[in-house]
Amino acid sequence: MIGYSGAGKSTLIRMVNALETPTSGNVWVEEKDIGTLNQKELRNLRKGIGMIFQQFNLLESKTIYDNVAIALKLNGVSKKDMEKRVTELLDFVELSDKKYSYPGQLSGGQKQRVGIARALANNPSILLCDEATSALDPKTTDSILELLKKINEMLHITIVIITHEMNVIQKICNKVAVMDYGQVVETGSVIQVFSNPQSDIARRFVGNLIRDVIPEPLVESIRRETRNSRLLRIKLENTDSTEPLLWEINRRFEVETNILYSTINVIQGIVVGIMLVLFIGTDEEIEKAEQYILESKEEYREVTLP
Numbered sequence: 001m002i003g004y005s006g007a008g009k010s011t012l013i014r015m016v017n018a019l020e021t022p023t024s025g026n027v028w029v030e031e032k033d034i035g036t037l038n039q040k041e042l043r044n045l046r047k048g049i050g051m052i053f054q055q056f057n058l059l060e061s062k063t064i065y066d067n068v069a070i071a072l073k074l075n076g077v078s079k080k081d082m083e084k085r086v087t088e089l090l091d092f093v094e095l096s097d098k099k100y101s102y103p104g105q106l107s108g109g110q111k112q113r114v115g116i117a118r119a120l121a122n123n124p125s126i127l128l129c130d131e132a133t134s135a136l137d138p139k140t141t142d143s144i145l146e147l148l149k150k151i152n153e154m155l156h157i158t159i160v161i162i163t164h165e166m167n168v169i170q171k172i173c174n175k176v177a178v179m180d181y182g183q184v185v186e187t188g189s190v191i192q193v194f195s196n197p198q199s200d201i202a203r204r205f206v207g208n209l210i211r212d213v214i215p216e217p218l219v220e221s222i223r224r225e226t227r228n229s230r231l232l233r234i235k236l237e238n239t240d241s242t243e244p245l246l247w248e249i250n251r252r253f254e255v256e257t258n259i260l261y262s263t264i265n266v267i268q269g270i271v272v273g274i275m276l277v278l279f280i281g282t283d284e285e286i287e288k289a290e291q292y293i294l295e296s297k298e299e300y301r302e303v304t305l306p
């Protein structure tokens with residue numbers, strides 16, 4: 001989930017574990033309408049949902065061991081089982097040697113690892129992360145994202161991430177929802193939304209990553225082009241190069257192609273290339289080239305100058 005400050009991201013995520021109740025509408029979690037649950041059922045729901053935060057929310061006066069053990073203690077787990085589970089969790093987040101340290105002695109990344117271990121204590125099926133990497137430097141962010149990926153793939157836990165960092169979404173998310181003024185304005189697969197954002201707000205977020213606004217000096221030179229031309233935005237998926245397509249087009253048709261802008265991004269392990277190309281030639285030849293792009297199973301759309 002992505003959106004500017006105050007968009008309602010935290011409010012939405014807090015509805016998933018019923019910390020917040022909507023004034024209208026229903027919230028469905030794992031096929032249950034959670035508005036109909038009684039107190040006991042709500043406790044069970046919350047047991048199955050872990051949460052981590054930007055400020056880690058650790059108890060400073062307790063050891064790392066005790067911080068992780070808290071959730072188990074509250075659920076009446078025996079001392080022996082608790083010891084086994086906490087050891088297992090600290091091992092999983094690679095903090096076995098910090099068992100008896102205090103939060104004050106740990107770095108931000110290590111503190112977040114403790115937060116993650118604590119959130120996993122009761123074997124949840126969902127993990128909610130509210131800006132979990134926002135207080136961390138880029139390298140530490142990457143290591144936490146790696147850990148979240150491992151949690152998702154090895155433990156089969158669904159992870160809901162709130163962030164304002166596009167690279168977090170690009171690295172580990174499959175689906176994205178864009179929020180603005182308390183509403184979800186756009187949803188889709190990360191590839192869909194990143195390569196073809198529909199709402200203004202999504203375009204603004206994606207624009208920082210995939211810039212496809214034509215720089216002003218280029219707009220001027222396109223305007224000066226007196227020959228017949230058409231400006232196309234072509235999206236290539238799963239490509240290792242943008243060249244073969246244009247090379248083929250130049251070889252087959254009577255058109256000149258000028259690449260004005262080109263970018264390659266890896267989203268969810270898939271290479272996505274976007275380029276703005278000015279096609280110069282007769283309408284007939286340009287249309288043949290367009291047809292060829294479609295036959296190559298790539299997407300394109302015509303761009304009109306501002």
Ligand SMILES: Nc1ncnc2c1ncn2[C@@H]1O[C@H](COP(=O)(O)OP(=O)(O)OP(=O)(O)O)[C@@H](O)[C@H]1O
Nearest residue numbers: 003004005006007008009010011012164181182183
């Ligand atoms: N759909 C909504 N209906 C009513 N109030 C809302 C709605 N969405 C957000 N709000 C209110 O807007 C305020 C900001 O929401 P929230 O804290 O969820 O934003 P956020 O996106 O998490 O911001 P930040 O990035 O700063 O953490 C809160 O007071 C919240 O109650």
Ligand SMILES: [Mg+2]
Nearest residue numbers: 009010011130
């Ligand atoms: Mg928030």
